[in-house]
C-alpha cells in the first residue's frame with residue numbers, strides 16, 4: 001500500500017491540491033466581478049463553516065477505508081448507490097482539469113515569454129493587449145495546454161507521492177515570500193488605497209444571489225472538496241495522523257493564499273485605473289505591470305510564474321490522480337497506461353475551452369463562453385452537488401461513535417468540538433447548499 005512518507009508530506013500534498021488556480025487566479029477575478037469585500041466575507045464564512053467540516057468528512061472517509069474515491073463509499077455502504085458520489089467526483093475532476101489545463105498553459109506561455117524577454121518594458125495597455133493576443137492564438141494556447149498536461153500525466157503515471165513531496169517543501173514557502181514582496185509593491189503604488197478598500201470593505205448592497213452562489217462554489221473549488229480528491233489523498237494516510245489539525249492547516253493556508261493574491265492584485269488594479277471585473281484575464285493583465293515597477297522586476301516575475309505553475313501543477317496532479325486511482329488499483333502498469341489515456345482524453349475535451357478565448361469566442365452556452373460554461377458547471381453546480389451528497393452521506397452511513405473514534409486516532413479532539421463539527425456537517429452544510437440553489441433558481 002502506497003503511503004505518504006510523513007505527516008508533513010500529506011499536509012503539503014493536500015494543501016498543494018487545494019492551493020492552485022483557485023486561490024491565486026480565480027479568487028481575485030471572481031471577487032472582482034462579484035462585489036469585492038462582501039464576496040471575501042461570504043467566501044470566508046463558507047470556507048470555515050461549510051468547507052472545513054466537509055473537508056474533515058472527506059478525510060475521515062479516506063483514512064478509515066484506505067480506499068479510492070469509489071471503493072471507499074462501497075466499503076462504508078455496500079450494495080447501495082452511494083459510490084456514485086465518487087463517480088460524480090471523478091467526472092467533475094475530469095471536466096475541471098480540461099479547463100484548468102488551459103490556464104496552466106497560459107502560465108507556461110508567460111514563463112516562456114518572460115525568459116525570452118517578451119515581458120519587459122511595456123505599458124499597462126500593451127501588457128493586456130499582449131495577453132489578449134497570446135490566448136487568442138489557437139495553436140499556441142492548445143500547444144501550451146498540451147505541455148501542461150504532459151507534465152501532469154508524467155508525474156501521475158509515476159505515482160505522486162515520490163517527487164512532489166520534496167519539491168513542495170521548498171516551493172510553498174517560496175511562493176509566500178514572493179507574494180509578500182509583490183504585496184509590498186502593490187500597496188505602495190499611488191491610489192492603492194482604493195483597491196484595498198474594494199477588496200476588504202464589505203458593501204452589503206453588492207450582494208446578489210449570484211454573489212452567494214459564486215462564493216460557495218469558490219470556497220469548495222479552493223479547498224478541493226466535494227469531488228473526493230481529499231478522500232483519495234487521505235486514503236494513503238496512516239492511522240496516527242491528526243485529521244482535525246490537518247484540515248485546519250489546509251483551510252488556513254488556502255484562505256491565506258487567497259488573501260495574499262487579492263492584496264497583490266486589487267491595489268494595483270485601482271492604481272493603474274484598470275477594471276476589477278476583467279474576468280479570467282485579470283491576474284495576467286495586472287501582475288506584469290506591477291513587477292515592471294520593481295527593480296529586477298523581470299526576475300521576480302519569472303520566479304513568481306514558476307512558483308505559480310508549480311502550485312497549479314500540484315492541484316492538477318490531484319485532479320488526474322483521482323481519475324486514475326480507481327482503475328489503476330495499486331497496479332503500476334495500469335497506473336501508467338490510464339494516466340496517459342485519461343490525460344489525453346482530458347486534453348481533447350479541453351481544446352474547445354482553450355479556443356473559446358480566440359477563434360471560438362462567438363460560441364456561447366447559456367450566454368457564457370465555452371470556458372466560462374465549463375467553469376460554471378463545475379464550480380457552481382457539480383462541486384456543490386458533490387458536497388451536498390457527502391454532507392448527507394457521512395452522518396447517515398457512519399455512526400456518530402465511529403466518526404468520533406476515527407477522529408480520536410491521532411488527535412485529542414474534545415467531545416464538544418466534535419459535536420460542533422457534527423452539527424455543521426449534518427445540518428448546516430446541506431441546508432445552506434440547498435438554500436443557495438433554491439435562491440438562485442428563484443424558488444425562495
Ligand code: PHE
Nearest residue numbers: 018020021022221222224315
Ligand atoms: N483546489 C484547486 C485549486 O484551487 C482546484 C481543485 C478543485 C483541485 C477540486 C482538486 C479538486 O486550484
